[in-house]
Amino acid sequence: MSTLNKQYRLAARPVGLPKDSDWEFTSTEIPTPGEGEVLVKVHYASLDPAMRGWMNDGKSYIAPVGIGEVMRAGTVGEVVASNNPGFAVGDYVSGMLGIQQYGLSNGTDLTKVDPNLSPLENYLGGIGMPGLTAYFGLLEVGAMQDGETVLVSGAAGAVGSIVGQITKIKGGKAIGIAGGADKCKYVVDELGFDACVDYKSDSFIDDLNAALGGKGVDVYFDNVGGEILDIALARLNRHARVVICGAISQYNNTTPLRGPQNYLNLLVQHARMEGFVVFDYIKQYGEGVKALATWHGEGKLKFRNHVETGIENFPATLLKLFSGENFGKLVLTIKED
Amino acid sequence: MSTLNKQYRLAARPVGLPKDSDWEFTSTEIPTPGEGEVLVKVHYASLDPAMRGWMNDGKSYIAPVGIGEVMRAGTVGEVVASNNPGFAVGDYVSGMLGIQQYGLSNGTDLTKVDPNLSPLENYLGGIGMPGLTAYFGLLEVGAMQDGETVLVSGAAGAVGSIVGQITKIKGGKAIGIAGGADKCKYVVDELGFDACVDYKSDSFIDDLNAALGGKGVDVYFDNVGGEILDIALARLNRHARVVICGAISQYNNTTPLRGPQNYLNLLVQHARMEGFVVFDYIKQYGEGVKALATWHGEGKLKFRNHVETGIENFPATLLKLFSGENFGKLVLTIKED
Structure with a gap:
């Protein structure tokens, strides 16, 4: 396996729709988890309208993505190395690891998910x-x-x-x-x-x-x-x-x-x-996930994902949200093998 | 005393600020109360921003004033004739009697007020x-x-x-x-x-x-x-x-x-x-009036009225609301003697 970690970073604050020049596509070494850290191989990234707001400067409910930083995004993936007793290699997790192939976390923002209960990409959508x-x-x-x-x-x-x-x-x-x-x-x-x-x-x-x-x-x-x-x-x-x-x-x-x-x-x-x-409802997520998963299991709640493939297609795929071209939850497959 | 009742009626729906031609100043006979009715001599009329909305056509929380109708306004006055057992000559009341010297009511929209407790005009303002x-x-x-x-x-x-x-x-x-x-x-x-x-x-x-x-x-x-x-x-x-x-x-x-x-x-x-x-809070008015009057009596709540005089000055006085010329609750004295 390659030891490189491909990433999309914010290069400039967009005016209007994000342009190619607002992004930088980089490759760095895959990081090694430090004490208490977890390395996650990202399978899918969630592309959401809120991402456009995170690209703007100024006070909001969450800090803006800094220029030069990996673009923030919700992701699901697999733990491939862990120095955190809460997570084992092979665990599947969701978290805000961003538009990159591998992300590090101290575990506090990761939630374990079960791909046997529902396909992994649903944890970015209907039950995410x-x-x-x-x-x-x-x-x-x-x-x-x-x-x-x-x-x-x-x-x-x-x-x-x-x-x-x-x-x-x-x-x-x-x-x-x-x-x-x-x-x-x-x-x-x-x-x-x-x-x-x-x-x-x-x-x-x-x-x-x-x-x-x-x-x-x-x-x-x-x-x-x-x-x-x-x-x-x-x-x-x-x-x-x-x-x-x-x-x-x-x-x-x-x-x-x-x-x-x-x-x-x-x-x-x-x-x-x-x-x-x-x-705002983070303390009640458990109740919400349970209700959504139950209704989904009973066939009362249907999800539709619009899956595109390849981290290199991130900038163009994001634009589909704003043109309304996506039909269902827009998800980008990051995992290459 | 004159047997005529001077009234301001809505003549046209204003475009922008109300103009003189949007009003008609009329005199009719002072009406005689029918069965169950009360005749009120208006002392003061309340001039409020909401009146501008009542002059427009279209659905709102209250029906618009019709063309040719006496302009709606909150008023306080004195009962001068009564065929209603709930009201006696000499009672002071507040109600929506409009911009006119004498108004008829069946009593359901009248509230007795006490001019010894607070000056009559305050029932259009701080405790109105x-x-x-x-x-x-x-x-x-x-x-x-x-x-x-x-x-x-x-x-x-x-x-x-x-x-x-x-x-x-x-x-x-x-x-x-x-x-x-x-x-x-x-x-x-x-x-x-x-x-x-x-x-x-x-x-x-x-x-x-x-x-x-x-x-x-x-x-x-x-x-x-x-x-x-x-x-x-x-x-x-x-x-x-x-x-x-x-x-x-x-x-x-x-x-x-x-x-x-x-x-x-x-x-x-x-x-x-x-x-x-x-x-929306009509059922709780009693609680509100009591609290306001109590605080006022204790000196914790001060009212300031901006009183202008003469029903004939109604159109010009109303405009003071929109130019911000009034300083305090805008009240028009209607009673002439």
């Missing part, structure tokens, strides 16, 4: 961060109740697809918004949403109103921001909850971000808009 | 709707806790002035935003806020940061919207609450409303933004 984001966002932040109507944007995406399925499991009405007829068909036929409307269609507004049947929205779970957020704000029921999970339509803006013009409908409807990141 | 708006907005919607930092815009206004004073009563730090040095001096010296910053000053941002002492905001109580809302959103503490009470900077816009561009800080800080109107 996106699944937990959907779970805590809908049930804790959104406080969704039986019988309520939930509208979710990015409905075919890693988070949105699970939001709608949990809505159905919990007795609600799930209406998705997605880009394109294929995605909408998948959301309704495969995932069991009550309806899905295509925001790229000329009849989007009429279709949305028809799906709502003249009624309003109790929970709007927003992954996209921009105009769709405003359209949802105009359709809130009294005491509605707007869950701000992301704003992928705005992440690559070079002009000022579009604020929600209809925010005063929060006043009219005594509604609230609340943001969160999944890390 | 603005006081209740501050009370429920800060303590229920904002869920303000002992030791927290509360930032409030419109700090010299009818609602904002009370928000900061309740903050102090409840053990918090109160920082106001107001327009002009005189208002800021009043807010600190008379009302006891910890600090007040002048948004019209060139050093506004620096002054605000200095008042916050490098710390963030736990509750932002927003009466103004626009750029100041964005400035506050950028300074939220974790789990902060943004209370949307109004957006006076935006009510006369003829261009699209400015949405809060910094709303994604809700995500970063796991914060929430929630709107309300005081009518």
Whole structure:
């Protein structure tokens, strides 16, 4: 085996969409674990909209990735060397090891996963961060109740697809918004949403109103921001909850971000808009993983991964998130053999 | 006494600031109360930012004022004729009788008030709707806790002035935003806020940061919207609450409303933004009035009214709200003798 560790490092802070020149593709020696450390061979990396935010300078819920540092990413892999009594060679783990073939950890940020229970890549998706984001966002932040109507944007995406399925499991009405007829068909036929409307269609507004049947929205779970957020704000029921999970339509803006013009409908409807990141619920991850894995095992919760291959394809693959080309949770296979 | 009842009626839906031609000044016979009805001679009318919203067509928390109808307004006055056993001639009452000298009511929307306990005009201000708006907005919607930092815009206004004073009563730090040095001096010296910053000053941002002492905001109580809302959103503490009470900077816009561009800080800080109107708390008004009147009686809560005189001055006086010319709760004396 090669003794080199290929890595993607952040070379410059992007303006708008990340360009090739914003990255540096490097090779260094595979590190040797020190006292208490674990060396993990990365099998899969998770590509997520949040990564775009980590590339910007400035205060956020997590420090930005430094220039010259390996790009931060969620990963799953196999322990190949360990000086930590908590981890043995051959263990499978998930953790934030970044876009590289081998990562070192002191073990505190690693979670053991079982590839016999579910394919390894699902620990980056449906029973990983996106699944937990959907779970805590809908049930804790959104406080969704039986019988309520939930509208979710990015409905075919890693988070949105699970939001709608949990809505159905919990007795609600799930209406998705997605880009394109294929995605909408998948959301309704495969995932069991009550309806899905295509925001790229000329009849989007009429279709949305028809799906709502003249009624309003109790929970709007927003992954996209921009105009769709405003359209949802105009359709809130009294005491509605707007869950701000992301704003992928705005992440690559070079002009000022579009604020929600209809925010005063929060006043009219005594509604609230609340943001969160999944890390806020770290103490409850066990509960969330258990629920997601159970529903998945019972066939009530379906996951779809969009897997691309090769660390060298990282920059181009990441861009698929922003063009909406991915269909399902976007995962990059890093392991070469 | 004249048998005519002067009234201001809505003649047209304003575009931007209300113009003279949007009003019709009429005189009709003073009505005679029918079975169960009460005739009230209006002493004072309350002029409030919310009135601008009632002049627009479209769905809101309350039906718009119809073209040709007497302009809706909160009032206090004296019962001068009654066919309702609940009210006697000589009773003082508050109710939504509108911009007119005499109003009829079936009594269900009237509340008896005691001018010996507090001057009549205070029932339109500190112990009326603005006081209740501050009370429920800060303590229920904002869920303000002992030791927290509360930032409030419109700090010299009818609602904002009370928000900061309740903050102090409840053990918090109160920082106001107001327009002009005189208002800021009043807010600190008379009302006891910890600090007040002048948004019209060139050093506004620096002054605000200095008042916050490098710390963030736990509750932002927003009466103004626009750029100041964005400035506050950028300074939220974790789990902060943004209370949307109004957006006076935006009510006369003829261009699209400015949405809060910094709303994604809700995500970063796991914060929430929630709107309300005081009518949402109608069942708790008694509790609120009692608390406000008690604090006022103990000298802990001060009110300032800006009283103008003459029903014929209604259109011009209303505009003072939007230019910020009023200093204290804006009240119009309607009673002529």
